[in-house]
Amino acid sequence: MIQFILTVFFLIATTANAASDPPDDMAERVKSCTICHGESDRAEQHVYYPRIGGKPVGYLYNQLRNFRDGRRHYQPMAILLENMPDDYLMDIARYFSTQSLPKYQPERHSLQPDERELAEMMIFSGDSDRDIPACSDCHGRALMGKSPFIPGLLGLPRAYLSAQFGSWRNGGLVRGQVSDCMSKIAEKLTDREIIAIAKWLSIQEVSGNPEPAGSLSPALAQRCSSIVEVEISS
Template sequence: MRACTACHKSTGIRIDEGYVPRIEGKPAGYLFNQLVHFREHRRTNATMNHLVEWMSDDYMAAIADWFGDQQPPYPDPAAPPEREVLRERGEQLVRAGDPERDIPACQACHGERLAGVRPDIPGLIGLPEHYIAGQLGAWRVGHRQASEPDCMATIVERLDERDVEAVAAWLASRPLPADTRPATGPARDLPMRCGSVERPGS
């Protein structure tokens, strides 16, 4: 796995084109799905698309399992947003969602601690603001896609630019929970169908 960790450092790494996220400790099912999405060009990154082009499912599953088992410390969170309205809107969307616009809370899927839920839902802790905003933007323009039904694409369609800014800033400033490992679950029904967490026959 040393070839992967050259870019995917334990603290993530900022590059001219954006940010390479930490993948250690994320649920193995989620990591496997992302490798499949890169292989099938549902996600667009020239390096990743090339690296996984000829990888078998078994090989990618082994990679995902190895990284999912690693638990190095997370970097410190960012400072909270200075604007009160941004802090309040971000907290609302993450904790409660926006029922009037049919936007579920981030915690409804990503877990109460926002550390993710095994086997398929990633954590949102330890990520910088610009990366979170960039991924939501990638869903908005179709550069990032997931298995159908693509629940994140549906949610992002209901967010405006201010919502994206608020969620990204508030999540990036969250103190790390005492237990940063993904929960096991899902402990409750998800608020909508999501192809990346569904199993055949489910």
Template sequence: MILLAMLALPPLAVAAPAPDTLEQRLAPCLACHQVKDRNDAFFPRLAGKPEGYLYNQLRNFRDGRRQFPMMTYMVSQLPEPYLREIAGWFAAQHPPHAAPAPVQATPAQLERGRALVLQGDAGRKVPACVACHGAQLGGVAPAIPGLVGLPRDYLNAQFGAWRNGVRKAQSPDCMALVASRLTLDDVAAVSAWLASQRVDETVRPATALAAPLPLPCGGVPAAEGARP
């Protein structure tokens, strides 16, 4: 009787296999780096950043210039063409930014941050952020990242990593040099001002720099011949 009852049941539906798309394969990356309505302090937004920059960071994790065990594990066995494909996919994405978290900073701190970002500090030989990252701070193709929309904690952590030698780039490492010339108060001011800026969703990486880079930067083709 039990067998007859089982035979009378309709066949179970077989789930269709998941589509083998690049987006599907990148689901583990999206789980941290592209969560809707979340501006995570520890997993930065990758969408819309220049392809060359993203490719360089994947190589930096793979080759040990950047330290994060999960990232190193995920990319250590991936071939170069696949790293480029991943970088290209993220560079082409432009989902809306999550709302920024409120920034706790004094007016004087925000003004110092604004001055460093837009004008730099000649006395400390610190170039303005806009001199490298673009007038709208949206990055410059092919290899300079945008700064808009990044959480303050993430910015502080990256400056700290450069200052402590935990994060590195291809030599010459221009950001390590800049970070070494900034005081801790300067870092806090820059991160506060950047994190407090409203994100313009129409901003895209610039196609070229308005002037030569102020410092030589490894991994940035336009940096060749940059002023020391």
């Protein structure tokens, strides 16, 4: 009788423990990511952590490898990824890339007419005299990126955008060890241009999808070779 009672108790305890165990799926495994980066179905956003849901798979994969391998510097990310193999990083990248675009509440900044004119000129025309391509040349006319390697620029807070420009220009914590196209471009932009671009981008609605990578010109593909360094297999 005692043996029977102990057996029943064991089965009940085992069932209860199994029911309380979290599911072993990718959504559960990446909860350490969404603590900072948020989930795509929620509107709140920390101004210094970008939303990663819906970004191109190749871009996410390259950034994960860059953090892990020390080409991009942010210690919490490096520690989190240090023992992860490439295949698993690709699984993470695919998971976030298939999510819907995060909800984004455009920020409320008032742009003066000269700020708006300057921002739109740099974003859609660039400055050929200073060898600065338009943002839209790489990131697409709708500024939603080019799949699978180039991220969109919309849905990002002004503080995050400004911080990234600062890091590209000054060699901050999130700048890679190797030279890339954005660091060279950012070095040529003035403070006034960076402020105008960041303000303009942060007040836009998020809509549309990434363009195909084939729309990137050969010259720009070569210039930005650091973001097209791997081939994405299906």
